[in-house]
Amino acid sequence: MKRETVIVIDFGGQYNQLVARRVRECNVYCEIYSYKTDIEQIKAMNPKGIILTGGPNSCYEEDSPSCTRELFELGIPVLGLCYGAQLMMHVLGGKVEKAPVREYGKTIVKVNTESRLFQGIEEETTCWMSHFDYISKVAPGFEICASTDNCPVAAAQNPDRQLYAIQFHPEVLHTVRGKEILSNYVYNVCHCSGDWKMDSFVEQSIRAIREKVGDGKVLCALSGGVDSSVAAVLLSKAVGKQLTCVFVDHGLLRKNEGDEVEAVFGPEGPYDLNFIRVNAQERYYKKLAGVTEPEAKRKIIGEEFIRVFEEEAKKIGAVDYLVQGTIYPDVVESGLGGESAVIKSHHNVGGLPDYVDFKEIIEPLRDLFKDEVRKVGLELGIPEYLVFRQPFPGPGLGIRIIGEVTAEKVRIVQDADAIYREEIAKAGLDKEINQYFAALTNMRSVGVMGDERTYDYAVALRAVKTIDFMTAESAEIPYEVLNKVMNRIINEVKGVNRVFYDLTSKPPGTIEFE
Numbered sequence: 235m236k237r238e239t240v241i242v243i244d245f246g247g248q249y250n251q252l253v254a255r256r257v258r259e260c261n262v263y264c265e266i267y268s269y270k271t272d273i274e275q276i277k278a279m280n281p282k283g284i285i286l287t288g289g290p291n292s293c294y295e296e297d298s299p300s301c302t303r304e305l306f307e308l309g310i311p312v313l314g315l316c317y318g319a320q321l322m323m324h325v326l327g328g329k330v331e332k333a334p335v336r337e338y339g340k341t342i343v344k345v346n347t348e349s350r351l352f353q354g355i356e357e358e359t360t361c362w363m364s365h366f367d368y369i370s371k372v373a374p375g376f377e378i379c380a381s382t383d384n385c386p387v388a389a390a391q392n393p394d395r396q397l398y399a400i401q402f403h404p405e406v407l408h409t410v411r412g413k414e415i416l417s418n419y420v421y422n423v424c425h426c427s428g429d430w431k432m433d434s435f436v437e438q439s440i441r442a443i444r445e446k447v448g449d450g451k452v453l454c455a456l457s458g459g460v461d462s463s464v465a466a467v468l469l470s471k472a473v474g475k476q477l478t479c480v481f482v483d484h485g486l487l488r489k490n491e492g493d494e495v496e497a498v499f500g501p502e503g504p505y506d507l508n509f510i511r512v513n514a515q516e517r518y519y520k521k522l523a524g525v526t527e528p529e530a531k532r533k534i535i536g537e538e539f540i541r542v543f544e545e546e547a548k549k550i551g552a553v554d555y556l557v558q559g560t561i562y563p564d565v566v567e568s569g570l571g572g573e574s575a576v577i578k579s580h581h582n583v584g585g586l587p588d589y590v591d592f593k594e595i596i597e598p599l600r601d602l603f604k605d606e607v608r609k610v611g612l613e614l615g616i617p618e619y620l621v622f623r624q625p626f627p628g629p630g631l632g633i634r635i636i637g638e639v640t641a642e643k644v645r646i647v648q649d650a651d652a653i654y655r656e657e658i659a660k661a662g663l664d665k666e667i668n669q670y671f672a673a674l675t676n677m678r679s680v681g682v683m684g685d686e687r688t689y690d691y692a693v694a695l696r697a698v699k700t701i702d703f704m705t706a707e708s709a710e711i712p713y714e715v716l717n718k719v720m721n722r723i724i725n726e727v728k729g730v731n732r733v734f735y736d737l738t739s740k741p742p743g744t745i746e747f748e
């Protein structure tokens with residue numbers, strides 16, 4: 235079934251995935267395409283609406299990203315945001331110039347509430363501005379429908395042609411009524427019906443997977459993370475025992491994590507699937523012995539995963555499909571949609587196995603943002619602690635132990651991390667901190683415990699607040715909580731005599747230590 239779609243045309247701005255997410259929050263499916271996408275392809279998609287995003291350029295310069303006039307003549311409603319708004323004016327005969335003052339931050343905007351975009355919104359509201367060019371003259375046929383003190387054209391419209399331009403960023407939460415403005419666009423202007431809902435996504439996916447797989451065999455590498463867990467449960471609901479999940483315990487998981495994954499997906503758990511747990515700890519520790527360089531460790535862990543997985547796959551024999559937990563930001567960031575190609579190749583555990591005998595890949599979550607994956611997980615009845623699990627890197631504790639990885643160091647970091655997580659949850663901070671963990675430095679120092687001199691390791695605690703994990707701030711954890719964690723770690727974890735809290739933001743630091 236073809237769903238109604240709004241498309242976002244990406245001009246390279248930083249909030250572009252956010253625009254698509256906000257549209258989807260209005261229950262309208264939305265995809266991102268580069269501004270270089272051919273107009274014929276856009277026509278063939280027959281979208282209900284088109285949104286042009288912000289971007290870092292000046293539309294009046296020669297080499298700047300642009301679009302054809304035809305885009306505005308398709309009879310499809312178009313909404314331009316920031317750069318997109320300026321471009322719409324520029325292409326249609328208005329004027330865009332360098333602004334006398336750059337406008338940045340929260341600003342009061344006065345809107346015309348008779349505009350379809352601003353129905354139900356107060357005449358004065360707060361919006362988020364970030365621009366150095368401004369629209370000094372609207373294109374013929376347009377009227378101004380919002381303005382700020384510094385920006386005469388904060389929004390303009392040509393309702394007859396269904397064209398709308400907004401200088402500010404409705405997708406950013408600082409724009410207080412941004413969500414309503416986008417909702418007004420998709421419902422009042424594009425007349426969408428709002429058919430993008432996670433319960434129907436689940437139903438449709440299960441049906442589609444069944445149809446595709448038939449009586450074929452399916453293989454899934456389960457990591458216990460949100461994406462692979464949700465993909466596995468979706469597949470198991472669709473094809474039951476035709477699915478085999480291989481879970482490789484590389485000995486670099488958090489404390490008890492291997493058993494927790496087994497409890498959910500193993501034979502005692504609620505799902506109908508074949509579950510294989512491979513306890514490969516020793517193998518990994520042997521390979522990692524003596525290796526200290528971070529990239530070398532990552533490489534070994536990734537490659538070893540492939541080897542283990544291949545060995546298991548050989549035992550199973552030929553399968554028809556291999557499941558991957560790819561999600562929409564992976565698709566966009568690998569350059570397949572949109573402009574903001576941030577390649578995170580080092581984040582993949584190690585690519586695809588070469589020697590697994592399969593015909594095709596199934597990526598059931600390929601169209602979903604992370605928050606949608608979580609909703610699907612809840613819809614499927616997956617336990618909340620799994621659905622809301624914080625991100626955990628593929629190479630696991632291997633990159634949270636600075637220097638050589640040994641079984642003993644894994645034990646130390648697992649125990650310290652378990653205490654830290656327990657105390658953060660007890661303090662009620664687990665929902666507001668986006669990622670937090672203990673790492674083991676390779677620093678040993680002199681201490682004193684009882685009457686004895688110690689020469690032990692230092693544990694570093696990390697906690698960050700972030701939206702996209704590309705930039706992050708260290709979280710302000712109350713001193714009492716940190717103090718308690720420090721006390722417990724030193725008393726309960728043998729081999730540790732110092733605890734540090736990492737204050738570094740990203741940049742210049744990264745979230746992980748290696």
Ligand code: XMP
Nearest residue numbers: 580581582625626627628629703744745746
């Ligand atoms: P950094 O350390 O790059 O981390 O600031 C950003 C986010 O990515 C996660 N991360 C990884 N995830 N494989 C993964 O699957 C990796 O190699 C990897 N390295 C970092 C990290 O936990 C954080 O959420």
